Structures are given as structure tokens and as C-alpha cells.
């Protein structure tokens with residue numbers, strides 16, 4: 490069954506845990522992610538970023554992709570979510586990650602996404618409020634949940650790029666949630682997008698705690714989301730580089746810090762993309778280097794799918810997601 494984020498986040502707030510929000514770029518990943526969540530008895534949050542939609546719509550040159558290209562990819566991801574999610578034994582969410590405009594969010598809602606993120610956090614506050622509110626007004630009547638963002642998260646993901654973080658101001662968060670009505674809010678508190686997050690990361694868990702406290706005192710309800718949360722396992726970085734890669738994966742987010750933030754009641758969704766891309770990259774490099782004969786094998790697609798599915802990166806246990814009743 491496909492569902493919006495809303496009922497899932499309610500349970501996570503009440504029972505104080507976080508789901509993983511896992512980015513997918515292919516049929517094999519959709520299948521693998523849902524299968525692993527079924528085994529772990531956890532709802533699955535699958536996320537399609539704008540680049541994923543462009544890629545699945547046939548455009549590898551993401552920056553030049555048109556809305557039409559993205560719509561083509563959205564249609565495919567929605568079909569995949571239904572193909573593998575409709576009869577799944579856990580609820581499945583298909584969430585647009587980092588939508589950058591009203592038009593893209595509208596296209597995702599129209600295509601059948603059950604949740605969307607509008608990220609206008611790089612615009613002035615008033616414009617961010619205005620566009621986010623417009624997305625909420627469009628999405629909510631369809632039962633589609635909305636995630637917004639305020640603050641600057643360091644690193645690069647797709648078009649989202651920043652050298653340094655600017656942590657989310659709790660009073661801005663209150664005003665933003667009050668005026669937009671978002672269901673979830675991405676905040677900046679020390680995480681970073683991408684494989685190069687820097688050494689000695691210290692998450693500022695007092696930021697989400699303060700935001701939650703202020704929301705509660707204002708009688709507002711929204712779940713906080715941790716973006717840029719890949720752990721960037723150093724053994725996977727080493728394996729990719731041994732297989733000819735050149736990843737400078739200088740440290741990810743320490744898992745124990747993420748778990749501490751969740752335990753402190755700070756966060757209800759933890760977004761992961763880089764770890765999944767790295768697992769896929771590692772597996773594909775191994776395939777090309779150790780089994781080049783598959784390049785001539787008509788069954789190469791099946792092997793490719795197997796390699797992509799062979800990833801531990803989708804494991805919801807990492808983020809303290811409890812087993813369903």
C-alpha cells in the first residue's frame with residue numbers, strides 16, 4: 490500500500506524513533522529497498538530526487554533536464570512504487586526529494602507521488618514561505634504530505650550546494666511551520682550532503698531539540714528531518730578506490746551521533762543517498778573488474794540488478810526504527 494508520510498511521522502513522534510528516507514534511482518533499488526523493509530517489518534520511505542527523476546526519464550545530464558524529462562522519470566518511479574509496493578506487507582511512501590520549484594512538486598503530486606519536499610531554503614525567508622505554502626495548498630487536498638526546509642546544509646546534492654552550514658533558527662522554524670502548514674521540516678544542525686563531509690563531525694543535537702521545544706510550546710506539529718546523513722563507510726570508500734575509483738570520502742556522519750539525536754527526541758526521518766550510491770558503485774566496479782565477461786552476457790541486466798540489490802545501505806535498523814507491532 491502506498492501512503493503519505495503523515496501517518497508514519499505521527500507514530501515516530503509518539504514513539505520517539507526515526508525512519509530512514511532512502512533515495513532510489515532504479516527498479517532494482519526500489520525492489521531491494523522494499524524487500525529489506527519487509528524483512529525488517531518497517532514502513533519504507535523511498536525518495537526520488539530531481540536528478541533521479543531526470544535520470545529515469547533518460548537524461549544523465551541532470552542540469553539540462555527539462556520538466557518534461559523529469560515528468561517521464563516521475564511516471565516510471567510511480568509505476569515502480571506501485572509494482573513493488575501495492576502488495577507489500579509494509580506501508581510504502583514515494584517522496585520527492587529536494588523539489589526546487591512549485592512546478593516540479595505539482596508534477597510529482599500529479600504523477601502519483603504520495604509525499605513531496607519543496608526546498609526553497611536558499612531563497613529569502615519570505616519567498617521560501619510563499620512557495621512552500623503554495624505547494625502545501627496544492628498537495629494536501631490530494632492527501633500528499635509536504636516537507637519544507639530552512640537553514641543551510643553544507644555539501645552538494647544535485648543543485649543544492651553550500652560550502653558551510655547555517656544552523657536552523659528555532660524561532661524561524663516556528664514561523665515557517667505556522668505559516669506554511671508543512672508536515673515535516675528539514676533542518677541544518679551539522680550534517681552535510683555528499684561523500685565529502687569533513688572530519689570530526691559534531692552534530693548539534695541542541696538545534697533539533699530547541700526547534701521541537703519551540704514548536705511544541707506554539708502548539709505546532711511537524712517532524713524534523715535530518716538530511717545529509719550518510720555514514721560514508723570508509724571500508725566501502727577503500728574498496729571503490731581499490732577497484733579504480735577516486736572517491737575522496739573524507740568521513741561521513743557517525744552512526745552513534747545520529748542514534749543519539751534520535752534518542753534525544755530530535756529527528757523522525759534520516760535521509761540517505763550517498764551510502765546507496767556508493768554501495769552501487771562498489772558493486773558495479775567489482776562486476777566490471779572481476780567479471781568483465783558479463784559485458785558479453787545477454788543476462789547482464791539480471792546480474793546488474795542482483796549487484797544493485799546486494800546492498801546493506803537500505804537497512805532501517807541503523808536508525809533505530811522499531812519492529813512493527
Ligand code: G3H
Pocket residue numbers: 540551552646647648
Ligand atoms: O548533479 C548531478 C546529479 O546529482 C548526479 O550526481 O554524478 O553524483 O550521481 P552524481
Ligand code: 13P
Pocket residue numbers: 512586587646681682683684715716717718719720760761762763764
Ligand atoms: P547524503 O548525501 O548524506 O546521503 O544525504 C542524502 C540526503 O540528504 C537526501 O536528501
Ligand code: NA
Pocket residue numbers: 610611638639640641642
Ligand atoms: Na538549505
Ligand code: ZN
Pocket residue numbers: 587646682716717760
Ligand atoms: Zn538532502
